[in-house]
Amino acid sequence: MDINLIENTEKLSLESKDKKITKREDYLDWREYFMATAFLAAKRSKDPSYQVGACIVNKENKIVGVGYNGMPIGCSDDEFPWGKNTTSKLDSKFLYVCHAEMNAILNKNSSDVKDCTIYVGLFPCNECAKIIIQSGITEVIYFSDEKGHKPKYIASKKMFDAAGVKYWQYIPKNNKIEITFSGADWQNTSSSN
Numbered sequence: 001m002d003i004n005l006i007e008n009t010e011k012l013s014l015e016s017k018d019k020k021i022t023k024r025e026d027y028l029d030w031r032e033y034f035m036a037t038a039f040l041a042a043k044r045s046k047d048p049s050y051q052v053g054a055c056i057v058n059k060e061n062k063i064v065g066v067g068y069n070g071m072p073i074g075c076s077d078d079e080f081p082w083g084k085n086t087t088s089k090l091d092s093k094f095l096y097v098c099h100a101e102m103n104a105i106l107n108k109n110s111s112d113v114k115d116c117t118i119y120v121g122l123f124p125c126n127e128c129a130k131i132i133i134q135s136g137i138t139e140v141i142y143f144s145d146e147k148g149h150k151p152k153y154i155a156s157k158k159m160f161d162a163a164g165v166k167y168w169q170y171i172p173k174n175n176k177i178e179i180t181f182s183g184a185d186w187q188n189t190s191s192s193n
């Protein structure tokens, strides 16, 4: 083989070995990851009008609880009602559905949720606000406040203000986060070794 060709090939392979490999830049940041986790949990909800998810995170950025709005354990999704404007209140979902925030708190995998942050798709109602405050959660990051004009949501804010629970709206960097099972990303980017 031509000696120049050998030298050039060696030089090239040395250069590529020395090239600094830098980290990916399009990874999810923490807040995106936690809000997306809340949104993914919401996909489990059977409520035809609102699917809400919640994700509780501790000071070490560890997820300690996830939940979504649904019927209590043992109360069948097929037998309990999902309607709202029913003649009898007993036949409406409102008396039965457990809200996402309550489920996330009750599903906790740590001894408590003191000083944690809750990420939630919809601003917490007054009943959830009480549970959030009593559980020791100190920060609420919500996506939508579209029901904010209703008395129960105004009451939530009054209670959060009095109890010193911070709350603020999450504005996403990306409108969409895609999860693809087939042809996962690393199949296109990994090296041969």
Ligand SMILES: Nc1ccn([C@H]2C[C@H](O)[C@@H](COP(=O)(O)O)O2)c(=O)n1
Residues within 6 Å of the ligand: 047, 049, 050, 051, 052, 068, 069, 070, 084, 097, 098, 099, 100, 101, 120, 122, 123, 124, 125, 128
């Ligand atoms: N922060 C929230 C607000 C609402 N939900 C649940 C409760 C219901 O299943 C649904 C709202 O239904 P709507 O009364 O508007 O028909 O969303 C929740 O889990 N967390």
Ligand SMILES: [Zn+2]
Residues within 6 Å of the ligand: 099, 100, 101, 124, 125, 126, 127, 128, 129
């Ligand atoms: Zn609620």
